[in-house]
Amino acid sequence: GAGVSQSPSNKVTEKGKDVELRCDPISGHTALYWYRQSLGQGLEFLIYFQGNSAPDKSGLPSDRFSAERTGGSVSTLTIQRTQQEDSAVYLCASSLGPGTGQTEAFFGQGTRLTVV
């Protein structure tokens, strides 16, 4: 595809429900990142996938958060038993892998999650 695609663009869910956020990276990009951005704040790192390597999950805030990447392409971020503090914009980005020089990350438009 032309860019990183995220779906849904907006999601309203009730507290306690599970949600799945999807990210479709740029074709050929082996690196994929998930970030969380609360209103007016910076980007909080959540998880990073690189090829077939074990993901860096060091940014996941609790065990309610998990992510997977199937076939080295599409990724799903799952939040179980959502809480109001999970409300934020979830951004996905992808880039070429290491050793490829200048490799800026390209971002999707984000999923705005609202927990009511």
Next chain:
Amino acid sequence: AQKITQTQPGMFVQEKEAVTLDCTYDTSDPSYGLFWYKQPSSGEMIFLIYQGSYDQQNATEGRYSLNFQKARKSANLVISASQLGDSAMYFCAMREGRSNDMRFGAGTRLTVKP
């Protein structure tokens, strides 16, 4: 530990003047890359400029330049001839060669005054 520090939560600049946005970083990896992104109110993340740790010269891209001081571990963004459309959040980011993940600073909100 926080590896990217942006100490200016907000900055104001007069239209047509230059402005410097500060960024310091911390890493023990000799190979790393530094990035600046712009995020307007629409929310999209726009890549502006890149500086590699081994680059001898400061990066420039149009009105954007990066003042890279390796010994001080700083990578300040300079925007020349500010325009009203430059009003946005600006984020500094670093990717370490060893891990390849990318971490961001807290951002600086720039407001350009007419």
